[in-house]
Amino acid sequence: MILDIKKYPDPVLTKKAKKIKNIDQEIQKLIDDMIETMYAAPGVGLAAPQVGHSLRLAVFDSSVKEEEGLLTVMINPEIIEKNGEIIMKEGCLSVPGLEAEIKRSEQVKVIGLDRNGHTVTIEATGFLARVIQHEIDHLEGILLLDRISLLKRNIYKRRFVKKQREEAKEQAAQE
Numbered sequence: 094m095i096l097d098i099k100k101y102p103d104p105v106l107t108k109k110a111k112k113i114k115n116i117d118q119e120i121q122k123l124i125d126d127m128i129e130t131m132y133a134a135p136g137v138g139l140a141a142p143q144v145g146h147s148l149r150l151a152v153f154d155s156s157v158k159e160e161e162g163l164l165t166v167m168i169n170p171e172i173i174e175k176n177g178e179i180i181m182k183e184g185c186l187s188v189p190g191l192e193a194e195i196k197r198s199e200q201v202k203v204i205g206l207d208r209n210g211h212t213v214t215i216e217a218t219g220f221l222a223r224v225i226q227h228e229i230d231h232l233e234g235i236l237l238l239d240r241i242s243l244l245k246r247n248i249y250k251r252r253f254v255k256k257q258r259e260e261a262k263e264q265a266a267q268e
């Protein structure tokens with residue numbers, strides 16, 4: 094089932110997500126739906142808060158941009174090692190219309206659980222490392238907007254409010 098992707102300023106996006114204790118049927122269904130939603134968007138990654146569930150779960154597949162990408166499900170992921178720094182352009186399905194140069198670690202080592210509850214460690218560089226850091230940000234309630242300058246953030250927010258007002262007016266005109 095394709096889920097509705099929550100967008101800024103939905104409060105679920107700025108909440109710190111809770112750890113998953115039991116990987117039960119409900120979680121399995123959520124994982125399947127998130128995978129479907131990510132590919133349909135299309136996106137390279139999706140975190141549970143983006144579909145309205147404040148849980149530490151993310152799915153990603155960087156093969157959209159890199160051939161060696163693989164569909165990965167991570168439950169309760171944690172970055173245990175970071176190296177280097179790199180600036181890359183980034184966007185987010187939950188912050189439509191924003192593309193910004195973001196500085197992140199070039200390499201990360203992440204530990205978490207797969208959907209069967211087995212511990213997995215991922216060592217990632219380049220684009221995949223970026224996707225993983227972006228998704229883990231979502232679990233902390235951090236959005237791209239929090240990673241850009243105050244000036245750029247205000248420009249986005251102003252533009253966003255204006256767009257919302259225009260949409261409301263259009264809707265009122267149709268009614």
Ligand SMILES: [Zn+2]
Nearest residue numbers: 184185186187
């Ligand atoms: Zn995002």
